[in-house]
Structures are given as structure tokens and as C-alpha cells.
Amino acid sequence: MAGEPAGSGAARMIAPPIPPQRERFPHLAALTGLRGVAAWFVVFYHARLSLTDWMPEGALAAAGQGYLAVDLFFMLSGFVMWLNYGPKLREQGLSGAKSFWWRRFARIWPLHLAVLGALVAFALLLLATGRDAANYPLAELPLHVLLVQNWGFTPELTWNHPAWSISTELGAYLLFPFAVLAARWESLRPLALVAGVVLCAALLHAVFLVAGAETLGDQITRLGLVRCVLQFGIGILLANLWLAWRGRKSALAVYAACLACGAALLLGAPETLLVPLAFATLLLALALDGGPLARLLSSRPLVWLGDASYATYLVHFPLxxxxxxxxxxxxxxxxxxxxxxxxxxxxxxxxALYRWLEKPAQKWLNSRSPYATRRAVPAE
Known part of the structure; x- marks a missing residue:
């Protein structure tokens, strides 16, 4: 056997196995740009009711759909988590889960805590000046610090309202290692993966239907966690579809499916079913495509917006x-x-927050991880 030294009369020394090299996937810049655009849709969504005096009706109507951007975030997160961490967790099993969870903690918690700390100071100032501070209940503060505020513990959104989705993402991160090991998703045929996407969307629609919710933005504190987890799961399935279809000229067909979902929405099909399917087809098409739209979203300004999108998302509402x-x-x-x-x-x-708070804090925490491994995982 090549690479095995042998000697007469001596014990054979067996070389340690060389660990398989995981494939390095290309950076899908269009998806980063898409995340940046989605974050700014959320900004306009929260501001829209204060812009009615001068903003055109069409723009207001578009801004009114900005709450759907978080559904895109959930899918993007599942997609990126699979590409960055799925193969590693497949190799390591549950022994790699703690390292994954630490890295996610390092990614999302420092900036969240900084914004929450600023809001605590703001709430104390409101109380000191006799203003209404009902939106900042101190009794719920521990839930927000731990990022579990949207796990069914509270009836209303409080403190930093958009952080509800970060709370549900934490739930998805906790489940992710178990999802990776639940099945060999990368071995499934594309038809089975497509069926999984449709099944997740149908299940999400059924949950909202039973709850009496007509839009994905209804009953956030009650339905937000399941909304996130199922669409995060769609993202995982889409990542495996991309792996199966990349290199093929499939983008046009997927764009056509996206347009079909959009047309069905305009004709009155239920949002809770068609929006997840439309976003799934859009995300997959952009990942497969190298055309004008993908190139636009891959431009340096939009990619920068995507890099800073977490800071934009967390800070825009308090501001x-x-x-x-x-x-x-x-x-x-x-x-x-x-x-x-x-x-x-x-x-x-x-x-500024992305460059001087978010990334340095992430790097500092990762350098002190008690679960560090030799092979670094690319940042996402």
C-alpha cells in the first residue's frame, strides 16, 4: 500500500488517514446583495406610515410588503448555513455542534446586546422624564438578552421589535446540527428536494390557516418561530438543489417558476403558501444565474449593503x-x-457598527472559543 512504510521484523507503521477535503464553494455575491436590498425594504416598511404625505401610492404599497423580507432572510440563512457548516457537521456529527453554536453566538449576540443596552439607557431616560416606557418592560429584558423573547413567552413585540426574527433564527441554529444528521440531504434526487420545498411551504400554510392568520406577518409572537424554522429548512433544501444543478442552464426555468408564483399571488392565491415558494424560486435562480440581475446584486455597493445588513436591520427601528x-x-x-x-x-x-463592533466582536469571541477546531469555517 502506497504511503505505508514497512520493515522486516518490525511493526508496520500505518500512516494516519488524511481527512477528506471539503469542497470550497464560491461566494455567491448576488445573495449577499439580495440580503442588503431586503434589509432596506424592512426599513421602509417600518417608516411607511410616517411618509404618506409625500411618498407615491405605489411606493407605499411596495413598502407595505416589506415585512416579507424576513422570510427571505430565513431562507438565505438556511442556504448559507448548509454551504458553510453542513459538510463539517456531517463529518463531525453532534460533537461539532458546540463549535457551530458558539460561532453563531459570536455572529449574532454582540451587536444585539449593544443595541439592547442602548435601548435600556433610552428606557431609563424615558422613565426619568416621566414619559411612557410601556414598550420597554424591564420584566421581559432577560428574555431579550438571551434572545428567546419570540419563543412563545410574550404576547407582544417589545424593546427592539425587529429582533424577534433573530430570536427565531437562534431556534433554527439550535436545531440545525440535528437537521444535518437527520438525513443525507445531499444524496437526495432533485425531484425529492423540490418536493421537500413544496411540502415545507404547504405545512407553513396549514399552520397559518389553522391559526386563522391570513398573512405571514400575522401573530408574530405566536407563529414567528415556526415561520422561521420551516423556511430555514427550505433554505437547506435549496442549497442542496443548487449543489445538484449548478453548472447547468437551469436559472431561466427557475425564474419562470418564480414569475408563476408571483402571478398566482396577484390573482389572489394565499400569501402564506405562494410567497415562500416565490422566494424559494427567486433565491435558487439567483444562485444559479450569472445574468444581469445577478450581476447587479453582485455589484460592490449592494454587496456592501448586504455585509452591513445585520447592523441595518437591528439599529433602524430604535433610530x-x-x-x-x-x-x-x-x-x-x-x-x-x-x-x-x-x-x-x-x-x-x-x-460603522459592522466594521468597528460587529466584526471585531465576532473575531474576538471566535478566537476564544472553547470548541475551536483546526480548520476554520468561512464567515457568512
Whole structure:
């Protein structure tokens, strides 16, 4: 056997097996750009009711659908988690779960805690000045610190409202290692993976139907966790579909499926069924495609927006609340110039937090992981 030294009369020394090299997947820049665009849709969604005096009706209608961007985030997260961590967890089994969980903690918790700390100071200032601080219940603060506030413990969104989705993502991260080992997803045929996507979307629709929820944005504190976990699962299935179909000219067919889902929505099909399917086909098409739309989303400005999107997502709502306190009158409307200034401040603050808080904190925590392994996992 090659590589095995042997000697007469001596014990044979068997060389240690060389661990298999996991494939390095290309960076799908279009998906990073898509995440950036989605984050800014959420920004306009939360601000839209204060822009009705001057924003065109069509733009307001589009902004009114911005709550659906989180569904795209959930799928993107499942997709990226599989590509970055699925093969590693497959090799290591549950022994690798602690390292994975630490890395996710390092990714999401430091910035969340920093924003939450700023809100605690803000809530104390409200109390000290006799203002209403009902949206900042101190009794619920431990749940927010631990990021479990949207696991069915609270009836309403409080503190930093958008962080509800980060709470549910934490639930998906905890389940992810078990999902990886539950089946050999990478060995399934594409038809079976497509069927899995449809089944997850149908199950999500059934849950919302039974709960009496007509849109994906209904009953967030009750349904948000299942909404995240099922769409995170769709992302895992899509990653395996991409692995099976990459290199083939499949993007046009997948775009056609996306358009079909969009047409069905316009004709009155239920949002809770068709939006997940539409987003699934869009995400897969962009991952497979190298055409104009993918190139646009891969442009440097949009990729930068995607890199800073977590900071944008977490900080935009507290910043909007502060803006309304100091620059909004009784009509609750934000003037165009004031709103433009808000967007600029948000853009700069997002970049600053990403560069000088989020990434350094992530690096610092990962360097001190008690579960560190020799082989680094690429950041996502």
C-alpha cells in the first residue's frame, strides 16, 4: 500500500488517514446583495406610515410588503448555513455542534446586546422624564438578552421589535446540527428536494390557516418561530438543489417558476403558501444565474449593503423611534429632507457598527472559543 512504510521484523507503521477535503464553494455575491436590498425594504416598511404625505401610492404599497423580507432572510440563512457548516457537521456529527453554536453566538449576540443596552439607557431616560416606557418592560429584558423573547413567552413585540426574527433564527441554529444528521440531504434526487420545498411551504400554510392568520406577518409572537424554522429548512433544501444543478442552464426555468408564483399571488392565491415558494424560486435562480440581475446584486455597493445588513436591520427601528421623538409633530409625518437625513445616518451607522463592533466582536469571541477546531469555517 502506497504511503505505508514497512520493515522486516518490525511493526508496520500505518500512516494516519488524511481527512477528506471539503469542497470550497464560491461566494455567491448576488445573495449577499439580495440580503442588503431586503434589509432596506424592512426599513421602509417600518417608516411607511410616517411618509404618506409625500411618498407615491405605489411606493407605499411596495413598502407595505416589506415585512416579507424576513422570510427571505430565513431562507438565505438556511442556504448559507448548509454551504458553510453542513459538510463539517456531517463529518463531525453532534460533537461539532458546540463549535457551530458558539460561532453563531459570536455572529449574532454582540451587536444585539449593544443595541439592547442602548435601548435600556433610552428606557431609563424615558422613565426619568416621566414619559411612557410601556414598550420597554424591564420584566421581559432577560428574555431579550438571551434572545428567546419570540419563543412563545410574550404576547407582544417589545424593546427592539425587529429582533424577534433573530430570536427565531437562534431556534433554527439550535436545531440545525440535528437537521444535518437527520438525513443525507445531499444524496437526495432533485425531484425529492423540490418536493421537500413544496411540502415545507404547504405545512407553513396549514399552520397559518389553522391559526386563522391570513398573512405571514400575522401573530408574530405566536407563529414567528415556526415561520422561521420551516423556511430555514427550505433554505437547506435549496442549497442542496443548487449543489445538484449548478453548472447547468437551469436559472431561466427557475425564474419562470418564480414569475408563476408571483402571478398566482396577484390573482389572489394565499400569501402564506405562494410567497415562500416565490422566494424559494427567486433565491435558487439567483444562485444559479450569472445574468444581469445577478450581476447587479453582485455589484460592490449592494454587496456592501448586504455585509452591513445585520447592523441595518437591528439599529433602524430604535433610530426611527428616536427620530420621531425629536423631529415629528402631531401628524406623525416625517418630512422628505428629514427622512433623507435619517437614511444617511442609518447608512453610516450601519457601516460603522459592522466594521468597528460587529466584526471585531465576532473575531474576538471566535478566537476564544472553547470548541475551536483546526480548520476554520468561512464567515457568512
Amino acid at each position: 426611527l423611534v428616536a427620530l420621531k421623538l425629536v423631529a415629528v409633530g402631531d401628524d406623525l409625518q416625517i418630512a422628505p429632507a428629514v427622512f433623507a437625513a435619517y437614511l444617511l445616518v442609518l447608512l453610516v451607522l450601519s457601516g
